[in-house]
Structure formats: C-alpha cells, structure tokens
Amino acid sequence: MQESTGPTGAQEPLLIDYPFRGTWLARNSPARRVPSHGTHLMGTTYAIDFILVGPNGRSAPRSWRSVLATEPPEGFVGFGAPILAPVEGVVVAVHDGEPDHEARRSPFALVPYLLTQAGRARGGPAGLAGNHVVIAVAPDGPYVLLAHLRAGSVQVRPGDRVRVGDQVGTCGNSGNSTQPHVHVQVTDSTDWERTRGLPIAFRSPSTGTPEMPRESEIVVV
8 A cells, every 4th residue: 555645644544344335446546646636625635436337347338428418327337326334333424415416427527517626615525525424433533434425315323333334325426526436535533624534445355454446446345
C-alpha cells in the first residue's frame, strides 16, 4: 500500500470488509495517489469508490445517451445493489431523502456537471455524500462512511448496532456522483469541516489478508 502523504502521517490502516457482494471496479484508489480524490476535504484523503459491473466489465450498456447525454440511474447494474456494513459498530449518523440524479458518462453531460460541483460542496455532507450511513467502530471512532446510497433505501438509524454483512442500504446515485457507486472512507471524527481521513485496507475475500485494490482493478467478493 502507498505510504501516506496526507495530514495523518504514516499509520496502520483500519482493516474492514468489502461492503458488497459481486464484481466491482475500483476507482479513485489511494493505491494510486493520496489524497485519493485530489483533496483532504471532509476526510476524503484515503477514500475509494466502487462501481458494480456486469460480465462484460461495464456498469451499463453503451448507447447514444452514454455518448451524448445523461442516462437514467436505473439502467446501471449497480443501482439498487445491497450495501453492507463493512465493520461491527454503532450507527452514529444517517442521511436519506436526497434524489438519485441522472448518470453522466458522456463528456458532454459531465463538463456542465463538474462546473456545479462547488455548489454541492457548499451543501456539506448531504450535498457531497448524498444519502449515507456512518458507523463508529468504537465510541470515539474511527468512523466508516458509506456514501451515495439510493434514496429511500437506508435501513438503519442512529444508535443501531450492526454486524459485518448487515445491509444498511442500497447503491444509488445521490450527492456528488456521476454514476451509481459506493464511496467508502474512514475518518477520526464526524466533524466534517475538521475531520482527518484515516488509512483503510480491505480484508481479502480469498486470504483474509489486508489489501487495497489498484486503480481500475476488478474486485470479486
């Protein structure tokens, strides 16, 4: 795994399970660069995204809309896929009710969307993470965030204790998202303006050892 260059300094990653089943494509991996999303904002230093793909390796069929326009999120194989608790802990924050907006794989649809990103950032966690769940591993953290969940799909409430593999919601396209996916990050607090991102590692489904998927690597769980 890449050595930390973020504000937390070198420290042992938190080992968690993958929050899904199936075949997923890794994007914005901290194995490629840190900060993985190009910023430390809201604890995203070591965050990673996963996109469910079909047997052909695509998240949705190609069409004229994928080249020239927006696409309905319902056309993506990941939309509505179960998202699972990757750790045992207590749910400390939940947000639901943000809409699942149109997906944008087309550069013609993507550029105007990127120009409005600052506005979503001003919306705070709801504007960026959309519908999300935060799980505290211990009373004082660390905290695991699962973001971009489908509107109306969140199944847990603050105070609920979850075990690894419990379903917390389904994959959506809410918040700052260009196609249905799940965003995973670990932080030292839920004070989103000041929180620090913490290193993360996933338990290998085959060996149980820590791993971090490389950029565009396919993960099968």
